[in-house]
Amino acid sequence: MKGVLLVNLGSPESPTAKDVKPYLDEFLMDERVIDVNKVLRNILVRGIILQTRPKKSAKAYAKIWWDEGSPLIVLSERFSEKLKTHTDMPVALGMRYGTMTIKTALQELNDKGVDEVLLVPLYPHYAMSSYETVVVKTMDVQKEFFPQIHLTTLPPFYHNSEYIKALSQSITDGLKDFEYDHILFSYHGIPERHIRKSDPTRYHCKIDGSCCHINSVAHHTCYRHQVYETTELVKAELGLDETKVSSSFQSRLAGDPWLKPYTDYEFERLAKEGKKRLAVITPAFVSDCLETLEEIAMEGKEQFTEAGGESYKHIPCMNDSDTWVQVMADWVNAWEETGALPSN
Ligand SMILES: C=CC1=C(C)c2cc3[nH]c(cc4nc(cc5[nH]c(cc1n2)c(C)c5CCC(=O)O)C(CCC(=O)O)=C4C)c(C)c3C=C
Ligand SMILES: [Fe+2]
Ligand SMILES: [Fe+2]
Numbered sequence: 001m002k003g004v005l006l007v008n009l010g011s012p013e014s015p016t017a018k019d020v021k022p023y024l025d026e027f028l029m030d031e032r033v034i035d036v037n038k039v040l041r042n043i044l045v046r047g048i049i050l051q052t053r054p055k056k057s058a059k060a061y062a063k064i065w066w067d068e069g070s071p072l073i074v075l076s077e078r079f080s081e082k083l084k085t086h087t088d089m090p091v092a093l094g095m096r097y098g099t100m101t102i103k104t105a106l107q108e109l110n111d112k113g114v115d116e117v118l119l120v121p122l123y124p125h126y127a128m129s130s131y132e133t134v135v136v137k138t139m140d141v142q143k144e145f146f147p148q149i150h151l152t153t154l155p156p157f158y159h160n161s162e163y164i165k166a167l168s169q170s171i172t173d174g175l176k177d178f179e180y181d182h183i184l185f186s187y188h189g190i191p192e193r194h195i196r197k198s199d200p201t202r203y204h205c206k207i208d209g210s211c212c213h214i215n216s217v218a219h220h221t222c223y224r225h226q227v228y229e230t231t232e233l234v235k236a237e238l239g240l241d242e243t244k245v246s247s248s249f250q251s252r253l254a255g256d257p258w259l260k261p262y263t264d265y266e267f268e269r270l271a272k273e274g275k276k277r278l279a280v281i282t283p284a285f286v287s288d289c290l291e292t293l294e295e296i297a298m299e300g301k302e303q304f305t306e307a308g309g310e311s312y313k314h315i316p317c318m319n320d321s322d323t324w325v326q327v328m329a330d331w332v333n334a335w336e337e338t339g340a341l342p343s344n
Contacts, residue, residue, distance in 0.1 A: 001089075001090075001112070001113045001114050001115060001116070002089050002114065002116045002117075002118070002335075002336050003089050003090040003091065003092070003109040003112065003114030003116070003117055003118070004083070004087070004089055004090070004091045004092070004117070004118050004120060004332050005091075005092055005093075005094060005102070005105055005106060005109060005117050005118070005119050005120065005138070006076065006079070006080055006083070006091065006092070006093045006094070006105075006120045006122055007093075007094050007095065007096060007102060007105075007119065007120065007121050007122060007134045007138065008072060008073075008076045008093070008095055008096070008122040008286075008287060009027075009072065009095065009096055009097065009122075009130070009289070010023070010027075010072075010073075010095030010096055010097035010098035010100065011023070011061075011069075011070030011072050011073050011095075011098060011289070011290075012024075012057075012058075012061065012070070012098065013098070013099060014065075015058050015061035015062040015065045016058050017054040017055045017057075017058040018054075019058075020053075020054040020057045020058045020061065021050060021054040023097060023098050024049070024050060024053060024054060024057065025045065025046070025050060026097045026098070027097045028041075028045045028049060028050075029041060029042075029045055029046075030097075030129070030133055032128045032129050032132055032133040032136070033129045033133065035128070035191075035193070035194065035197065049253075057290075060290060060294045060295075061290055061294075063293075063294050063298060064290060064293040064294045064298075070289075071287070071288050071289060071290075071293060072287050072288070072289035072290070073095070073100065075287040075288055075289075075317075075319045075320060076093055076095075076122065076287050077093060078319070078320040079286075079287065079319065079320040079324075079325060079328075080092075080093040081320075082320050082322075082325045083325055083328055083329060083332070086325060086326065086328075086329035086333075087329055087332055087333055087336070088336070089114075089332065089336055090108075090109055090112040090114055091332075092105035092106070092108040092109045093105055094106070096133060096134050096137060102134075102137055102138050102141050103141050103145060106138075106141060106142065106145070106146050106149065107145075107146075109149075110146055110149065114149070115148055115149055115150065116149070116150045116152070117142075117149055117150070117151050117152070118152050118153075118154060118332055118335050118336075119134075119135065119138050119151055119152065119153045119154065120154045120328070120332070121134040121135060121153070121154070122286050122287065123156065123284070123286070124156060124157050124158045124163065124226075124230065124283060124284070124286065125156050125158045125187075125223050125226040125227055125230070125284060126156045126158075126198070126220065126221050126222070126223060126226060127190050127194065127198070127223040128194055128197065128198050129190055129194060130188075130284075131156055132198075132221075135153055138151065138153075139151060152335070152339075152341070154331065154335075154341060154342070155341060155342070156226060157331075157342060158226040158227070158229055158230045159226070159229050159230065159233055159344050160342050160343070160344060161344060162327045162330065162331075162342070163327060163342075164230070164233045164234060164237050165237060165323075165327075166318060166321070166323045166324045166327045167230070167234055167281075167283055167318065168234050168237040168238050169321075169323050170281075170315065170316070170317075170318050170321060170323070170324075171183070171234065171238065171279075171281055171315055172238065174279070174281070174313065174315030174316060175279060175313070175315070178277070178279060178311070178313045179277060180244070180277050180278065180279040180313070181244065181274075181275040181276055181277045181278065182244050182245070182246070182270055182275040182277075182278050182279070183240065183244060183245050183278075183279045183280075183281060184245075184246055184247075184248060184263070184266060184267075184270065184278060184279070184280045184281070185227075185230070185231045185234075185245070185246070185247040185248070185281050185282075185283060186247075186248050186249070186250045186263045186266075186280055186281070186282050186296060186300075187227040187247065187248070187249055187250070187259075187282070187283065187284040188249070188250060188251050188284040188285070188291060189249035189250055189251055189252045189258040189259050189262070189263075190223055190249075190258060190259060191255075191256050191257070191258050191259075192207050192256070192257050192258065192259060193256055194223070195207055195222060195223060195224055195259070198221040198222065198223070199218045199221070199222065200217060200218060200220075200221065201216065201217065201218050204216045204217075204218035204222075205218055205222055205224070205225075207224065207259070211225075212224055212225040212228055212229075223259075224259060227247060227283070227284065228247060230283050231245065231247045231283075234283075246261075246266070246270075248260075248261045248262065248263040248265075248266040249261065249262060249263060250262070250263035250264070250282075250291065250295055250296065251291050251295060263296075263300070264300075264303055267300060267303040267304040267307060267309070268303065268304075268307040270304070270309070271304055271305075271307035271308040271309040272307060272308065275309065276308075276309055276310040276311065277309075277310060277311040277312075278304055278309055278311070278312050278313070279312075279313045279314075279315055280296055280300060280312070280313070280314050280315065281315045282296055282314070282315075282317060283317075285317050286317055286318055286319070286324070287317055287319055288316055288317045288319060289317075292314065292316075292317060293314075296314050297314035300312070300314065301314070
């Protein structure tokens with residue numbers, strides 16, 4: 001029997017430093033997130049970052065936490081529950097980090113008699129720190145505990161036309177009551193080094209924008225190419241004015257250079273350029289989370305208005321919108337019926 005495994009990033013158990021610390025430990029000790037050798041990673045993460053970050057992160061989580069729990073978890077659960085009403089297959093939800101494990105979710109499917117699983121990493125774009133780590137972890141768990149299960153993985157869907165239409169619809173809905181001067185597409189950042197590491201040709205990705213429009217096999221795993229492609233396709237779908245749209249990268253940690261331009265610098269630049277009314281969309285995330293609700297909706301608004309901006313709107317992620325659930329249902333049901341996976 002076929003079944004679906006949805007996997008998102010995960011959240012701490014509660015917005016306290018005590019619970020944020022083990023969550024961040026698991027997250028940042030992932031070799032695909034902080035990709036240095038184990039000894040150095042240990043020093044960096046446990047000796048430096050975890051000394052101060054849990055307290056700071058817990059404060060941020062406390063600002064966005066809901067009565068039901070972490071927004072990312074609650075919204076992923078709502079999405080999963082809605083998807084169940086659109087398919088005959090069993091659907092389970094797991095998280096890459098934290099207590100809602102991939103193993104438990106696979107066990108749930110296994111107990112229902114599922115032996116063919118469609119793995120759906122809940123990320124539109126490929127990055128070693130998001131999509132790839134979910135795939136590798138799920139394959140490891142499957143090999144060790146569920147060797148009888150056959151796994152198929154949904155490819156990154158950043159350029160799929162149904163996804164682009166659903167994302168565009170969410171922008172149209174989000175802008176119903178908001179006149180904008182500019183729309184900023186703010187994607188989660190990654191270190192530039194990750195782009196080079198994920199380039200199978202080892203020479204294509206230059207990170208300066210000179211490569212992303214040249215056709216290459218490297219684009220299958222190039223986060224930078226994929227996010228710019230999403231922006232371009234949405235621009236075309238909605239007929240947006242070229243001068244009123246741009247992309248940027250948020251959520252960087254200190255250290256090596258991350259993908260530029262940085263979102264917080266863009267808030268200032270756009271305000272100084274005279275853009276008074278800014279809408280921000282965060283398409284690297286399908287569910288709202290700390291990075292959208294705190295960093296963009298709260299902090300971003302403050303940064304933009306302090307720099308001279310007047311009105312600001314964060315457009316929510318697609319979350320459990322009917323349109324987005326229907327798109328996912330069409331993909332998983334097509335796989336159930338014919339084995340086909342979504343293409344462009
Ligand atoms: C080296 C550090 C990090 C990389 C690389 C990274 C990539 C990356 N992350 C997401 C999605 C999310 N990240 C979230 C939170 C978060 N991310 C990092 C670090 C890196 N992410 C940290 C330390 C944190 C925790 C919070 C903090 O202390 O700032 C979240 C939110 C989780 C939640 O509970 O709400 C998401 C989602 C992607 C898609 C990605 C690569 C493209
Ligand atoms: Fe992150
Ligand atoms: Fe590129």
